[in-house]
Amino acid sequence: MIAFLIIFPLAAAVILYLFKSDILNRSVTTLYSAIYLVSAVSFTIHRPSDMEPYFMVDPLNIIFILITAILYFGVSLSNITYFKDSDVPVKKQTTYYISLMLFVFSMNGFMLSQHLGLNWVFLEATTLATAYLIYFDKTDEALDAAWKYIFICTIGISFAFVGIIFISKGVGGSVEELFYSNLYLNAKSIDTFWINIGFLFIVLGFGTKMGLAPMHSWLPDAHSEAPSPMSAMLSGTLLNLAFLGILRVYKIMIAAEDMLFARNILLIMGVLSLVFSAAFILKITNYKKMLAYSSIENMGIIAIGICIGGPGVFAAFLHMIGHSLTKASFFLTAGNILHRYKTKESGKIDSLMHNDYKTGTLWLLSFVSIAALPPFPLFISEFIIIREMIGKGRIVLTVIFLLLLTIIMYGIARTIFKMLFGNRDNNPGEHFYDGFLLYLPQAMFIVLLLIMGIYIPEPVMKILNDAVSMIALK
């Protein structure tokens, strides 16, 4: 089953390239997303073992696979009508779908691989696969964003490579030694010097892809220039993936009982991410860029949650799920707004609720969710993190954390409300496509969020707890 999931997108990419047919593009990618969702759910019951030891489903990556599957399914639905009234030629559309397939392929490989080196190769592959998607609009800004993305991520990935050199120095450097299971077993025998410096470089490198400060500067441009469904994928899944990579390496530090250093690194990067997004979000006039800064903020919160430990780890996972679904819904809705108003400037948009109440409602609900108000799960996760901080006596950290969150929330709310309310009739003047697939995926995500926020179902709770027990201290 794993082999099928990994090979299918590659085969599909070749087929799409050969035929370049509009209907085939859409049906193959949607079909794969449905298969992917079904298999991801089936993995929770039965774990396939056909590609061991290189690729495996384990309690930690299953949660990432599930989120990716749900998001990819939703994005595929919105992809069906994405090119409906655009004048993008079929050949270019095909390249979009091929890149999407390669992107999903590399994400799959990354999530399932159980080997540090293999993980690194697939992370590199995600960068290469998504670079074209960011450049898709072929404007000067898109070119800048794609170049910045690929260059900064390359530097980051090279840093991660340096980290891998250090860690493999610590363990002896053969291929088998870099399997995570072997790394965890041998962690105590690795010299502290090598493991610390290796961790530092790997976290810097993977942190670049995760959007953690100080290596985040590619993210706002890339996420705002990519086509909206792809922004949703980049923000909702790719950032999580890098987080998975960090968690895997963090677990080596746990196994080596070298926690303090790892926690401090994550804490510094997390708080810095909050500081950077608070500093920039207030003067952003591009609403997609604003959402991208909010992604940086949420990645920072997740990193802080992990380093707080205890229930904070559970909160970090919950926050990740909540953020992925919310941000996907946000970016898809931003796509609708962009589709309607043809501008990314928030200042040129008002009376959204008045003119298009469906998009307006989704925009508002996504905002309520990202603002961590009940009954959405981000409320629970942030609440747990803050409670844990106070419980551990880190009052200064709590104050800084709350202050920064408030600034960021003010920045987002100001833009969102300015766009939502007003009574001006502003019709774009030209006909644009308006189908239910523009709203269904977001509605689906928001329903899922509400379910998670009000009552986390038993099986989901079990998956979450299993993942937490992989990271928690023994």
Added chain:
Amino acid sequence: MEILIIFFCITMLIISAVSRIEEYIKMIAIQGFILFLMSIIEFRNIDTSHFIIMVLETLGMKTIIMPMFLMYIVRKNEITRELQPYLSNFYSLFITTMIYVAGLFISFWVSGVAQDIRPLHFGLSIATILAAMFIIVNRKKVITHVLGYMIFENGIFLLSLSMAGEMPIIVDLGVMLDLFVGVFLLGIFVNAIHEKESENL
């Protein structure tokens, strides 16, 4: 063996002082050749397939193919003028020298902390990585960023050489980094051809 790393550092100092792109590319090719010599001296006991990969990587890619392709792009688009650094050559030479002095200090320090590595290679490879970062942030043109990244990559290669004992997986993975360079160069190449906008390159 030690003489090679000293030559490597000299190329870095020259790079920080010159302002013509051709000189840059020549120095990068020389670096590739030095790395080739180092690796055949170093990895004598490696198995044949990895040895071939390494020769292809250092002699083939780093010394011949990449520099030639770069020269081709540069001549084709006539981007031979100044490199447009933010800081003048004097200051960048000074800063690079300081980075290498710091690298020597790292060497002294690491020789006490960690066993079975080559301290001099270790310290100077870290310095090379830092110097490459400095080159990247100090230059305006996109093509210099790519050249800076190639030096960065050479620094990483040097770092893996500084670890005594053979690590075939590192050699294999290191080849993947060249993929990026290839993508960068192709990106510049394609865009320059399409848009005829060599001003910003």
